[in-house]
Amino acid sequence: xxxxxxxxxxxxxxxxxxxxxxxxxxxxxxxxxxxxxxxxxxxxxxxxxxxxxxxxxxxxxxxxxxxxxxxxxxxxxxxxxxxxxxxxxxxxxxxxxxxxxxxxxxxxxxxxxxxxxxxxxxxxxxxxxxxxxxxxxxxxxxxxxxxxxxxxxxxxxxxxxxxxxxxxxxxxxxxxxxxxxxxxxxxxxxxxxxxxxxxxxxxxxxxxxxxxxxxxxxxxxxxxxxxxxxxxxxxxxxxxxxxxxxxxxxxxxxxxxxxxxxxxxxxxxxxxxxxxxxxxxxxxxxxxxxxxxxxxxxxxxxxxxxxxxxxxxxxxxxxxxxxxxxxxxxxxxxxxxxxxxxxxxxxxxxxxxxxxxxxxxxxxxxxxxxxxxxxxxxxxxxxxxxxxxxxxxxxxxxxxxxxxxxxxxxxxxxxxxxxxxxxxxxxxxxxxxxxxxxxxxxxxxxxxxxxxxxxxxxxxxxxxxxxxxxxxxxxxxxxxxxxxxxxxxxxxxxxxxxxxxxxxxxxxxxxxxxxxxxxxxxxxxxxxxxxxxxxxxxxxxxxxxxxxxxxxxxxxxxxxxxxxxxxxxxxxxxxxxxxxxxxxxxxxxxxxxxxxxxxxxxxxxxxxxxxxxxxxxxxxxxxxxxxxxxxxxxxxxx
RNA sequence: GCCCACAUGGCUCAGGGGUAGAGCACUCCCUUGGUAAGGGAGAGGUCGCGAGUUCGAAUCUCGCUGUGGGCACCA
Numbered sequence: 051x052x053x054x055x056x057x058x059x060x061x062x063x064x065x066x067x068x069x070x071x072x073x074x075x076x077x078x079x080x081x082x083x084x085x086x087x088x089x090x091x092x093x094x095x096x097x098x099x100x101x102x103x104x105x106x107x108x109x110x111x112x113x114x115x116x117x118x119x120x121x122x123x124x125x126x127x128x129x130x131x132x133x134x135x136x137x138x139x140x141x142x143x144x145x146x147x148x149x150x151x152x153x154x155x156x157x158x159x160x161x162x163x164x165x166x167x168x169x170x171x172x173x174x175x176x177x178x179x180x181x182x183x184x185x186x187x188x189x190x191x192x193x194x195x196x197x198x199x200x201x202x203x204x205x206x207x208x209x210x211x212x213x214x215x216x217x218x219x220x221x222x223x224x225x226x227x228x229x230x231x232x233x234x235x236x237x238x239x240x241x242x243x244x245x246x247x248x249x250x251x252x253x254x255x256x257x258x259x260x261x262x263x264x265x266x267x268x269x270x271x272x273x274x275x276x277x278x279x280x281x282x283x284x285x286x287x288x289x290x291x292x293x294x295x296x297x298x299x300x301x302x303x304x305x306x307x308x309x310x311x312x313x314x315x316x317x318x319x320x321x322x323x324x325x326x327x328x329x330x331x332x333x334x335x336x337x338x339x340x341x342x343x344x345x346x347x348x349x350x351x352x353x354x355x356x357x358x359x360x361x362x363x364x365x366x367x368x369x370x371x372x373x374x375x376x377x378x379x380x381x382x383x384x385x386x387x388x389x390x391x392x393x394x395x396x397x398x399x400x401x402x403x404x405x406x407x408x409x410x411x412x413x414x415x416x417x418x419x420x421x422x423x424x425x426x427x428x429x430x431x432x433x434x435x436x437x438x439x440x441x442x443x444x445x446x447x448x449x450x451x452x453x454x455x456x457x458x459x460x461x462x463x464x465x466x467x468x469x470x471x472x473x474x475x476x477x478x479x480x481x482x483x484x485x486x487x488x489x490x491x492x493x494x495x496x497x498x499x500x501x502x503x504x505x506x507x508x509x510x511x512x513x514x515x516x517x518x519x520x521x522x523x524x525x526x527x528x529x530x531x532x533x534x535x536x537x538x539x540x541x542x543x544x545x546x547x548x549x550x551x552x553x554x555x556x557x558x559x560x561x562x563x564x565x566x567x568x569x570x571x572x573x574x575x576x577x578x579x580x581x582x583x584x585x586x587x588x589x590x591x592x593x594x595x596x597x598x599x600x601x602x603x604x605x606x607x608x609x610x611x612x613x614x615x616x617x618x619x620x621x622x623x624x625x626x627x628x629x630x631x632x633x634x635x636x637x638x639x640x641x642x643x644x645x646x647x648x649x650x651x652x653x654x655x656x657x658x659x660x661x662x663x664x665x666x667x668x669x670x671x672x673x674x675x676x677x678x679x680x681x682x683x684x685x686x687x688x
Numbered sequence: 689g690c691c692c693a694c695a696u697g698g699c700u701c702a703g704g705g706g707u708a709g710a711g712c713a714c715u716c717c718c719u720u721g722g723u724a725a726g727g728g729a730g731a732g733g734u735c736g737c738g739a740g741u742u743c744g745a746a747u748c749u750c751g752c753u754g755u756g757g758g759c760a761c762c763a
Contacts, residue, residue: 163691163692166693252757253692254692254693255692255759256691256692256758257691257758263690263760267690267759268691269691269692270691270758270759272758298755298756303699309755310754311736311753311755314754361763366762369761369763416762419690419760419762420689421690421760422762423755428762513763564763600720601720601721601722602720629721630721630725631722632724632725636723636724636725639724640724646723651722662723667723668723669723
């Protein structure tokens, strides 16, 4: 029986019998034999030592195949980590160890979690195992035999994993050297030496077995692994850079906001941070006004009965701030929708009123679990750029389109060009009949298609009350943030008895569209800080202009310039300190002030300004009037 | 909420059983300097909170709170 293998360049090689990826590589050349990591056979990645028995399209994987190579290296490094751990701590059970973005992790079951010192010891042992260059071989075992084996050596988690596999299915295990083995689907590198030394254990963490908080907690070790030291170094450098733009760091440095333990999870906004907040609020308010929204404001505290009617108390009571006053049970609002329905219900609406778009910068409080909080990104007090569109079913499509258009415009204005849209359709547990779901999903889908949006399907992830679109933006360093949302809801209008009079003179239920563009101001500002690394565009910058003097002879003129800037509506500050101009330039540059106006004797005499922009070495000299006029123009919100 | 780590002047951090140290920032003095740190002096902390061990605790132990990294959660 001969085997013909077709290579990526369409050349063919003939063999008399079954051949392994390793044979093939050796046949092509010694360089490739050394470099080959795995082989792709008809699209499937396989071990190098697995015989190929039929004609196939094959490709040998080497370090040049970035994606596959990293996958293989990280996967094998995870196994070597497990091997090292079990050599050093034989009482430890292994569980799972998948590849993740930038690295891998492995979860272990052990009485005591690993310490940082142990991590170092483990890493050292991993390097030894790599140096041993143990062969890694695949073995195929009978399922029940595998269960019995892992049970007998006290690996109950592995046994449990195999038990979940279908009856009669063989399982593969990989043997490192002579003794150590681990259950795994593979494929793997031919030997442990092929991993190289560009890996590093990063941190220990707890993680629930099978991701379920009712299960026991395992110890997870996170690691990173790369093709070479240079890549590893670049990755570690990337982490440092990301840390520099951390909004908590910059929020402190730039005096934007702070947190303190008397109000955990609730931001104290400082003048500079609040200036950013206000600029953003002014901006979005104008956009919403233009898009036909009507802004309202509803109470912070509402009787519990409303939350019971809306269904929120049932589901989220634990996460609501409840209080009692004069024998009434109240709750601080965790969301605005029920209140918006109350506003809607104050009038008997005609179909002619629809769509009615009610917006609110709604201040909400939710008791988030202590471990969930994270700077501005996850807080207990936040303000949503919330709105609810009351409309007919027929209007879902056009309203969705209009909303998406608005959202893209806003994201673009804020410097986010790359936005993904996820479409979440009906979940298993849901309210409403299938015909209504059909119509709602179709309307949403139509709207996205009409706009030519690329939509990722998120099957079964819709809210129980209706399908939704989620808008995910990508920031300057490639991280994804889900911010915008558009949710179709035909349940809440029912529960809170919203209705309108239709053309036919009868009462009908409106559909409610829940929608937000930022999500929450707090979180969105956090994202903006990190996206811009604190260097806000002029219209958002907390301090837009600093007037800095070279000599005290220019103080009076500088004061006059400041007044002019403020009168023109710019956020400006004055620096007349007894310091050298070098010092002032440095300080305001570090503080990320976009425009520095330097004034010395010359400028004062000629009524001019020396304009220096952040990030630029040179400066221009302009007349006072010109400079202010052009700054006002540049600082205009989009 | 769960696991691990951390908590020292405004900020960044060092120290560590015998009652605290640096740099930057701050105040004052000298310097009036033309585009990324001029010089000098000074002030500033009951070492997160509470208990325990000890002759003595900021330091060791326990509890609490908060923060960080994960997990779980996220209307």
